[in-house]
Amino acid sequence: QPPGPTFQSVTPFPFGAALSPVRLTNDAAYRQTVEREFSSITSENHLKMHHVHPEASRYDWSPGDVLVNFASQTGKRMHGHALLWHEAVPDWVKNFSGDSLAWETLVRDHITTVVQHYKGRIAAWDVVNEAFLDDGTQRPTIWSRHLGPDYIARCFQYARQADPTVKLFYNDYGQEYSSRKLQAMLTMVADFRRRGIPIDGVGLQMHTHINHPDAQIENAIRQAATTGLLVHISELDVRINPKGEANFSPTDLHWQQQKAKFTAIVRAYRTRVPKSQQHGITTWNVGDGDSWIPKFCKCTDFPLPFDKVYQKKPAHEGVLDGL
Numbered sequence: 001q002p003p004g005p006t007f008q009s010v011t012p013f014p015f016g017a018a019l020s021p022v023r024l025t026n027d028a029a030y031r032q033t034v035e036r037e038f039s040s041i042t043s044e045n046h047l048k049m050h051h052v053h054p055e056a057s058r059y060d061w062s063p064g065d066v067l068v069n070f071a072s073q074t075g076k077r078m079h080g081h082a083l084l085w086h087e088a089v090p091d092w093v094k095n096f097s098g099d100s101l102a103w104e105t106l107v108r109d110h111i112t113t114v115v116q117h118y119k120g121r122i123a124a125w126d127v128v129n130e131a132f133l134d135d136g137t138q139r140p141t142i143w144s145r146h147l148g149p150d151y152i153a154r155c156f157q158y159a160r161q162a163d164p165t166v167k168l169f170y171n172d173y174g175q176e177y178s179s180r181k182l183q184a185m186l187t188m189v190a191d192f193r194r195r196g197i198p199i200d201g202v203g204l205q206m207h208t209h210i211n212h213p214d215a216q217i218e219n220a221i222r223q224a225a226t227t228g229l230l231v232h233i234s235e236l237d238v239r240i241n242p243k244g245e246a247n248f249s250p251t252d253l254h255w256q257q258q259k260a261k262f263t264a265i266v267r268a269y270r271t272r273v274p275k276s277q278q279h280g281i282t283t284w285n286v287g288d289g290d291s292w293i294p295k296f297c298k299c300t301d302f303p304l305p306f307d308k309v310y311q312k313k314p315a316h317e318g319v320l321d322g323l
Protein backbone atom coordinates (compact mmCIF):
# COMPACT_ATOMS: atom_id res chain seq x y z
CA GLN A 1 0.00 0.00 0.00
CA PRO A 2 1.50 3.38 -0.97
CA PRO A 3 1.77 5.61 2.08
CA GLY A 4 -0.39 8.48 0.80
CA PRO A 5 -0.86 11.40 3.16
CA THR A 6 0.49 10.62 6.62
CA PHE A 7 -0.58 12.13 9.92
CA GLN A 8 2.68 13.97 10.41
CA SER A 9 2.77 15.32 6.87
CA VAL A 10 -0.62 17.03 7.18
CA THR A 11 -1.47 17.79 10.80
CA PRO A 12 -0.51 21.36 11.76
CA PHE A 13 0.13 20.19 15.33
CA PRO A 14 2.09 17.20 16.68
CA PHE A 15 0.29 13.92 16.10
CA GLY A 16 1.45 11.12 18.34
CA ALA A 17 0.99 7.57 19.52
CA ALA A 18 1.61 5.74 22.80
CA LEU A 19 4.32 3.18 22.23
CA SER A 20 5.79 0.01 23.62
CA PRO A 21 9.59 -0.24 23.39
CA VAL A 22 9.24 -4.02 22.99
CA ARG A 23 7.11 -3.71 19.86
CA LEU A 24 9.29 -0.92 18.55
CA THR A 25 12.29 -3.23 18.76
CA ASN A 26 10.67 -6.45 17.57
CA ASP A 27 7.96 -5.51 15.07
CA ALA A 28 9.22 -3.92 11.85
CA ALA A 29 5.76 -3.00 10.52
CA TYR A 30 4.91 -1.24 13.79
CA ARG A 31 8.16 0.67 13.74
CA GLN A 32 7.81 1.69 10.10
CA THR A 33 4.26 2.89 10.69
CA VAL A 34 5.36 4.96 13.65
CA GLU A 35 8.31 6.44 11.77
CA ARG A 36 6.13 7.35 8.82
CA GLU A 37 2.98 8.62 10.51
CA PHE A 38 3.69 10.17 13.89
CA SER A 39 5.62 13.24 15.01
CA SER A 40 5.27 12.69 18.75
CA ILE A 41 5.49 9.64 20.96
CA THR A 42 4.25 8.93 24.45
CA SER A 43 5.56 6.14 26.67
CA GLU A 44 2.56 3.85 27.14
CA ASN A 45 3.84 2.10 30.26
CA HIS A 46 7.56 2.14 30.77
CA LEU A 47 8.00 5.50 32.46
CA LYS A 48 5.31 4.72 35.00
CA MET A 49 6.63 4.30 38.51
CA HIS A 50 6.24 0.52 38.79
CA HIS A 51 8.32 0.07 35.64
CA VAL A 52 10.95 2.77 35.99
CA HIS A 53 11.36 2.56 39.78
CA PRO A 54 10.73 -1.12 40.65
CA GLU A 55 12.65 -1.08 43.93
CA ALA A 56 13.35 1.64 46.46
CA SER A 57 16.93 2.12 45.38
CA ARG A 58 16.76 0.88 41.80
CA TYR A 59 15.64 2.61 38.63
CA ASP A 60 15.28 0.70 35.36
CA TRP A 61 15.94 3.18 32.59
CA SER A 62 16.51 0.86 29.68
CA PRO A 63 12.96 0.41 28.25
CA GLY A 64 12.25 4.12 28.61
CA ASP A 65 15.58 4.90 27.00
CA VAL A 66 14.59 2.83 23.95
CA LEU A 67 11.66 5.18 23.39
CA VAL A 68 13.53 8.37 24.21
CA ASN A 69 16.46 7.40 21.97
CA PHE A 70 14.10 6.46 19.14
CA ALA A 71 12.40 9.84 19.47
CA SER A 72 15.65 11.74 19.31
CA GLN A 73 17.04 9.65 16.41
CA THR A 74 13.88 10.13 14.35
CA GLY A 75 13.28 13.76 15.30
CA LYS A 76 10.04 13.10 17.11
CA ARG A 77 8.84 14.82 20.24
CA MET A 78 8.85 12.72 23.41
CA HIS A 79 5.96 13.07 25.86
CA GLY A 80 6.59 11.42 29.23
CA HIS A 81 3.75 9.53 30.90
CA ALA A 82 3.31 9.61 33.92
CA LEU A 83 5.18 10.59 37.08
CA LEU A 84 2.42 9.79 39.56
CA TRP A 85 -0.56 7.49 38.92
CA HIS A 86 -2.47 5.45 41.47
CA GLU A 87 -2.56 2.45 39.11
CA ALA A 88 1.21 2.34 38.73
CA VAL A 89 2.37 1.87 42.30
CA PRO A 90 5.28 -0.53 42.81
CA ASP A 91 5.09 -3.11 45.59
CA TRP A 92 7.85 -1.45 47.56
CA VAL A 93 5.70 1.69 47.75
CA LYS A 94 2.56 -0.27 48.65
CA ASN A 95 4.55 -1.77 51.51
CA PHE A 96 6.28 1.44 52.49
CA SER A 97 5.81 2.59 56.04
CA GLY A 98 6.91 5.97 57.15
CA ASP A 99 5.56 9.24 58.43
CA SER A 100 4.29 11.98 56.14
CA LEU A 101 7.76 13.44 55.78
CA ALA A 102 9.11 10.08 54.61
CA TRP A 103 6.29 9.79 52.05
CA GLU A 104 6.92 13.33 50.85
CA THR A 105 10.61 12.54 50.41
CA LEU A 106 9.79 9.35 48.52
CA VAL A 107 7.60 11.17 46.01
CA ARG A 108 9.91 14.16 45.70
CA ASP A 109 12.93 11.94 45.08
CA HIS A 110 11.07 9.87 42.50
CA ILE A 111 9.90 12.89 40.53
CA THR A 112 13.26 14.63 40.78
CA THR A 113 15.25 11.58 39.69
CA VAL A 114 13.07 10.68 36.71
CA VAL A 115 12.67 14.23 35.44
CA GLN A 116 16.40 14.97 35.80
CA HIS A 117 17.37 11.72 34.08
CA TYR A 118 15.46 12.76 30.95
CA LYS A 119 16.11 16.48 31.17
CA GLY A 120 16.49 17.95 27.68
CA ARG A 121 15.25 14.74 26.04
CA ILE A 122 11.63 14.70 27.16
CA ALA A 123 9.63 17.73 26.06
CA ALA A 124 6.64 17.32 28.37
CA TRP A 125 5.53 15.25 31.35
CA ASP A 126 2.19 14.09 32.60
CA VAL A 127 2.98 14.93 36.22
CA VAL A 128 -0.14 13.62 37.90
CA ASN A 129 -2.58 11.28 36.18
CA GLU A 130 -6.25 10.75 37.09
CA ALA A 131 -6.41 12.54 40.44
CA PHE A 132 -10.15 13.27 40.29
CA LEU A 133 -13.23 11.07 40.39
CA ASP A 134 -16.12 11.47 37.98
CA ASP A 135 -18.09 13.31 40.69
CA GLY A 136 -15.41 16.02 40.75
CA THR A 137 -13.98 15.18 44.16
CA GLN A 138 -10.35 14.26 44.62
CA ARG A 139 -9.72 10.55 44.13
CA PRO A 140 -8.68 8.90 47.38
CA THR A 141 -5.39 7.16 46.56
CA ILE A 142 -2.26 6.01 48.28
CA TRP A 143 -0.84 9.44 47.39
CA SER A 144 -3.63 11.58 48.80
CA ARG A 145 -3.75 9.40 51.90
CA HIS A 146 -0.08 9.82 52.79
CA LEU A 147 0.66 13.26 51.33
CA GLY A 148 -2.58 15.11 52.00
CA PRO A 149 -4.99 16.84 49.62
CA ASP A 150 -2.51 19.40 48.27
CA TYR A 151 -0.03 16.81 46.94
CA ILE A 152 -0.82 17.55 43.28
CA ALA A 153 0.54 21.08 43.53
CA ARG A 154 3.71 19.90 45.24
CA CYS A 155 4.32 17.28 42.54
CA PHE A 156 4.22 20.04 39.94
CA GLN A 157 6.66 22.10 42.01
CA TYR A 158 9.09 19.19 42.32
CA ALA A 159 8.93 18.54 38.58
CA ARG A 160 9.55 22.22 37.83
CA GLN A 161 12.52 22.31 40.19
CA ALA A 162 13.99 19.27 38.44
CA ASP A 163 13.66 20.76 34.94
CA PRO A 164 12.84 24.45 34.56
CA THR A 165 11.81 24.18 30.91
CA VAL A 166 9.96 20.87 30.50
CA LYS A 167 6.21 21.28 29.92
CA LEU A 168 4.14 20.04 32.86
CA PHE A 169 0.71 18.50 32.26
CA TYR A 170 -2.20 17.39 34.37
CA ASN A 171 -3.82 14.40 32.62
CA ASP A 172 -7.22 12.77 33.19
CA TYR A 173 -10.10 11.00 31.48
CA GLY A 174 -13.82 11.61 31.25
CA GLN A 175 -13.92 15.42 30.99
CA GLU A 176 -16.16 14.86 27.95
CA TYR A 177 -18.84 12.96 29.88
CA SER A 178 -18.51 14.39 33.39
CA SER A 179 -18.93 18.14 33.69
CA ARG A 180 -17.98 17.87 37.38
CA LYS A 181 -14.70 16.28 36.58
CA LEU A 182 -14.05 18.86 33.88
CA GLN A 183 -14.87 21.59 36.38
CA ALA A 184 -12.57 20.05 39.00
CA MET A 185 -9.68 20.23 36.56
CA LEU A 186 -10.46 23.83 35.61
CA THR A 187 -10.76 24.82 39.26
CA MET A 188 -7.41 23.21 40.01
CA VAL A 189 -5.76 25.13 37.18
CA ALA A 190 -7.28 28.42 38.39
CA ASP A 191 -6.11 27.66 41.92
CA PHE A 192 -2.58 26.87 40.66
CA ARG A 193 -2.52 30.16 38.79
CA ARG A 194 -3.52 32.12 41.91
CA ARG A 195 -0.89 30.41 43.98
CA GLY A 196 1.88 30.48 41.40
CA ILE A 197 2.06 26.70 41.08
CA PRO A 198 3.67 25.78 37.75
CA ILE A 199 1.52 24.03 35.14
CA ASP A 200 1.77 24.25 31.35
CA GLY A 201 -0.95 22.03 30.01
CA VAL A 202 -3.92 19.77 30.47
CA GLY A 203 -4.45 16.36 28.92
CA LEU A 204 -7.84 15.04 27.90
CA GLN A 205 -7.34 11.30 27.50
CA MET A 206 -10.42 10.90 25.28
CA HIS A 207 -10.94 7.16 25.45
CA THR A 208 -14.27 7.46 23.69
CA HIS A 209 -16.68 5.61 21.41
CA ILE A 210 -18.80 6.09 18.31
CA ASN A 211 -21.99 6.95 20.23
CA HIS A 212 -20.56 9.70 22.40
CA PRO A 213 -22.09 13.08 21.43
CA ASP A 214 -19.79 15.38 19.47
CA ALA A 215 -21.14 18.40 21.35
CA GLN A 216 -19.87 17.09 24.70
CA ILE A 217 -16.44 16.36 23.29
CA GLU A 218 -16.30 19.79 21.74
CA ASN A 219 -17.37 21.38 25.01
CA ALA A 220 -14.60 19.66 26.98
CA ILE A 221 -12.00 20.75 24.42
CA ARG A 222 -13.27 24.33 24.35
CA GLN A 223 -13.33 24.60 28.13
CA ALA A 224 -9.87 23.11 28.44
CA ALA A 225 -8.66 25.82 26.07
CA THR A 226 -10.13 28.55 28.30
CA THR A 227 -7.33 27.81 30.78
CA GLY A 228 -4.93 29.42 28.32
CA LEU A 229 -2.68 26.38 28.81
CA LEU A 230 -1.53 23.83 26.27
CA VAL A 231 -4.22 21.27 25.48
CA HIS A 232 -3.31 17.68 24.67
CA ILE A 233 -5.76 15.06 23.48
CA SER A 234 -3.52 12.57 25.11
CA GLU A 235 -4.89 9.03 24.77
CA LEU A 236 -7.39 9.02 21.94
CA ASP A 237 -9.21 5.90 20.86
CA VAL A 238 -12.75 5.43 19.51
CA ARG A 239 -14.43 2.16 20.42
CA ILE A 240 -16.97 0.71 18.02
CA ASN A 241 -18.21 -1.93 20.49
CA PRO A 242 -18.68 0.26 23.58
CA LYS A 243 -21.00 -2.19 25.31
CA GLY A 244 -18.50 -4.98 24.91
CA GLU A 245 -20.98 -7.23 23.17
CA ALA A 246 -19.96 -10.85 22.78
CA ASN A 247 -19.40 -12.17 19.24
CA PHE A 248 -19.10 -8.62 17.98
CA SER A 249 -18.31 -8.29 14.34
CA PRO A 250 -17.79 -4.90 12.73
CA THR A 251 -19.79 -3.70 9.74
CA ASP A 252 -19.02 -0.95 7.26
CA LEU A 253 -21.35 1.31 9.23
CA HIS A 254 -19.08 0.96 12.27
CA TRP A 255 -16.06 2.02 10.25
CA GLN A 256 -17.93 5.03 8.89
CA GLN A 257 -19.15 6.05 12.34
CA GLN A 258 -15.64 5.70 13.70
CA LYS A 259 -14.25 7.77 10.86
CA ALA A 260 -16.84 10.49 11.55
CA LYS A 261 -15.97 10.53 15.27
CA PHE A 262 -12.26 10.98 14.54
CA THR A 263 -13.15 13.81 12.17
CA ALA A 264 -15.32 15.51 14.78
CA ILE A 265 -12.64 15.29 17.45
CA VAL A 266 -9.85 16.57 15.22
CA ARG A 267 -12.08 19.37 13.94
CA ALA A 268 -13.09 20.41 17.45
CA TYR A 269 -9.44 20.47 18.47
CA ARG A 270 -8.34 22.47 15.45
CA THR A 271 -11.14 25.00 15.68
CA ARG A 272 -11.50 25.34 19.47
CA VAL A 273 -7.89 25.33 20.62
CA PRO A 274 -5.84 28.37 19.60
CA LYS A 275 -2.77 27.38 17.63
CA SER A 276 -0.35 28.45 20.34
CA GLN A 277 -2.08 26.07 22.76
CA GLN A 278 -2.07 23.02 20.49
CA HIS A 279 0.24 20.48 22.11
CA GLY A 280 -1.24 17.90 19.76
CA ILE A 281 -3.31 14.76 19.54
CA THR A 282 -2.01 11.36 20.61
CA THR A 283 -3.70 8.03 19.95
CA TRP A 284 -3.35 5.37 22.63
CA ASN A 285 -1.35 2.80 20.68
CA VAL A 286 -0.89 2.44 16.93
CA GLY A 287 -3.19 -0.22 15.49
CA ASP A 288 -6.12 -2.39 16.53
CA GLY A 289 -3.78 -5.30 17.24
CA ASP A 290 -1.69 -3.47 19.82
CA SER A 291 -4.54 -1.46 21.38
CA TRP A 292 -4.92 -1.77 25.14
CA ILE A 293 -8.74 -1.78 24.80
CA PRO A 294 -9.47 -5.50 24.22
CA LYS A 295 -7.48 -6.41 27.35
CA PHE A 296 -9.14 -3.62 29.32
CA CYS A 297 -12.75 -4.36 28.26
CA LYS A 298 -12.21 -8.12 27.87
CA CYS A 299 -14.03 -7.78 24.60
CA THR A 300 -13.48 -7.40 20.90
CA ASP A 301 -12.91 -3.90 19.61
CA PHE A 302 -11.05 -2.01 16.91
CA PRO A 303 -10.54 1.52 18.25
CA LEU A 304 -7.64 2.94 16.21
CA PRO A 305 -6.91 4.41 12.75
CA PHE A 306 -4.73 1.42 11.72
CA ASP A 307 -5.77 -2.22 11.61
CA LYS A 308 -3.82 -5.08 13.15
CA VAL A 309 -1.36 -5.23 10.25
CA TYR A 310 -1.01 -1.42 10.28
CA GLN A 311 -3.04 -0.75 7.16
CA LYS A 312 -4.97 2.50 7.21
CA LYS A 313 -8.63 2.26 8.13
CA PRO A 314 -11.36 4.79 7.20
CA ALA A 315 -10.58 6.42 10.56
CA HIS A 316 -7.19 7.46 9.19
CA GLU A 317 -8.88 9.52 6.51
CA GLY A 318 -11.30 10.67 9.19
CA VAL A 319 -8.43 12.37 11.00
CA LEU A 320 -7.34 14.14 7.83
CA ASP A 321 -10.92 15.21 7.09
CA GLY A 322 -11.00 17.10 10.40
CA LEU A 323 -8.10 19.35 9.47
Ligand code: XIL
Binds near residue numbers: 235
Ligand atom coordinates in the same frame (compact mmCIF):
# COMPACT_ATOMS: atom_id res chain seq x y z
C1 XIL B 1 -2.75 1.51 30.17
C2 XIL B 1 -1.86 0.75 29.22
O1 XIL B 1 -2.24 1.01 27.90
C3 XIL B 1 -1.95 -0.74 29.53
O2 XIL B 1 -1.00 -1.47 28.75
C4 XIL B 1 -1.67 -0.98 31.01
O3 XIL B 1 -1.88 -2.34 31.30
C5 XIL B 1 -2.55 -0.12 31.88
O4 XIL B 1 -2.42 1.23 31.51
N1 XIL B 1 -5.24 5.82 31.20
C6 XIL B 1 -3.89 6.08 31.27
C7 XIL B 1 -2.92 5.11 30.72
O5 XIL B 1 -3.50 7.17 31.69
O6 XIL B 1 -1.72 5.09 31.44
C8 XIL B 1 -3.49 3.73 30.64
O7 XIL B 1 -2.57 2.90 29.96
C9 XIL B 1 -4.84 3.75 29.98
C10 XIL B 1 -5.82 4.59 30.73
